[in-house]
Amino acid sequence: MFVKNAWYCAGWDYEFTQSKDSLVTRKIANERVVLYRRLDGVLVAFEDRCPHRQAALSLGRKEGDSLRCMYHGMRFGPDGTCNEIPGQSRIPDRACVRAFPVIEKDNWxxxxxxxxxxxxxxxxxxxxxxxxxxxxxxxxxxxxxTNYRNEIANLSDLSHITWIHENTVGGSRKYTEVSPEFELIPRGMKTRYWVRSCAAPGAARHLFAPDALFDIHFDICHTIPCTWILHYRLFTAGTATEGESNGQLILDTWSSQAVTPRDEDSVDYYFSWGASRATDFPGGSDMLKEAVVIAFQEDAVQLEAQHIRQKEKPDFQQIDIPLDAGPGKMLWVLDRLLRQEATEQISLSQ
Known part of the structure; x- marks a missing residue:
């Protein structure tokens, strides 16, 4: 089940060009969508389904601001209304395509x-x-x-980076010893914590002396359906045991991540990482991207194997451990929104 009244990421803005053949297909929360740009650059998002015989509109062609189905030639304006049916002058009122609201923001x-x-x-x-x-x-x-609930749980619990990401973005047991500060918000959760006097992440450890230690701050905003925004800062290890590190800030970064479920069995994952111009160095942000690509491939191996086993035994009785606090809170927010929408649907049908 998916929350419907929500914004889902359909990709990076540069994936949607003005090429005459640029019709971008997505499957989002079990709905097939086709996107294209109007002549003025504004994006249009349609259900990828002609109302005539359910032909794929993504196999059609752009004509000005309109999209023509190439099965029988019906053409639809950017609002989804049919503006031509070859061979007839009357256009039925029901000859329209579902148009979805679409917005570009922060390059997504x-x-x-x-x-x-x-x-x-x-x-x-x-x-x-x-x-x-x-x-x-x-x-x-x-x-x-994998199911998107597995991605939500994975991103809500960073203790796993000790093990899965030993050679990329983790590599220290310190990550399992922290006490995160959780703050529930209407459609998600904020998480903050410090990892103090910790070795550098595996992918960057070669840049420092073997005994170098750091204070690392994670400030995360995680929202439904699944957007995860991380402000990650790396300091030389200081003496402070609470609050802001009194070490020297050496790396200030942001990672923006959006997980978009295609259906119950798979997701599209759009992500980024990079440093501030003030703390970056030649090749630094490229190294961060390389590390996170490998890290998410490491996650994928685990999550895909987990999903297979969950489908084999859907009633399997799992155990909970204290590190499940974050996933439990985020999945509670998701289930609350799902129940809310279900209740609204029942009220509308009565």
Whole structure:
């Protein structure tokens, strides 16, 4: 099940060009979507389904601001209304395609999958994109064959980076010993914590002396359906045991991540990482991107194997441990929003 009244990331803005053949297909929360740009550059998002015989509109062609189905030639304007049916002059009122609200923000493309009347741009989460001039943000994406709830749980519990990401973004038992500060917000959760006197992450350890230690701060905003924004700062190890490190700031970074479920069995993952211009160094942000790409491939191996086993034994009785606090809170927020939408649907049907 998916929350419908939410903004889902459909990709990076540079994936949607003005090429005459640029029709971008996505599957978002079990809905097939086709996106294209109008002549003025504004994005259009349609259900990828012609109302005539359910032909794929993504196999059609752009004509000005319109999209023509290449099965029988029906053409639809950017609002989804049919403006031509070859061979007849009368156009039925029902000859229209579902058009989704779509917005570009922080270099991401967002599609609202629910009631258009409720499509509030203020619900689009904050992110730091590659167009931010003070940050050197590098982007990427991947596909993972797992249920999106597994991704939510994975991102809500960073203790796993001790083990799965030993050679990339983790590599110390310190990550399992922290006490995160959780703050529930209406559609998600904020998480903050310090890892003090810790070795450098595995992917960057070669840059420092073998005995070098650091204070690392994680400040995360995680929202439903699944957007995860991390402000990550690295300091030389200081003497402070509470609050801000009194070490020297050597790396200030942002990582913006959006997990978009295609269906119950897979997700598209759009992510970035990069340092501030003030703390970056030649090749530094590229190294961060390389590390996070490998790290997410490491995650994918685990999450895909987990998903297979969950489908084999859906009633298996799992155990909980204290490190499950974050995932439990985020999945509670998700289930609350799902119940809320289900209740609203029942009220509308009565």
């Amino acid at each position: 493309v967002w599609v609202w999958m629910g009631d258009p009347v409720k499509a509030d741009p203020a619900l689009i989460p904050f992110a730091v994109g590659p167009s931010e001039p003070e940050w050197n943000i590098k982007t990427s994406k991947m596909h993972v064959k």
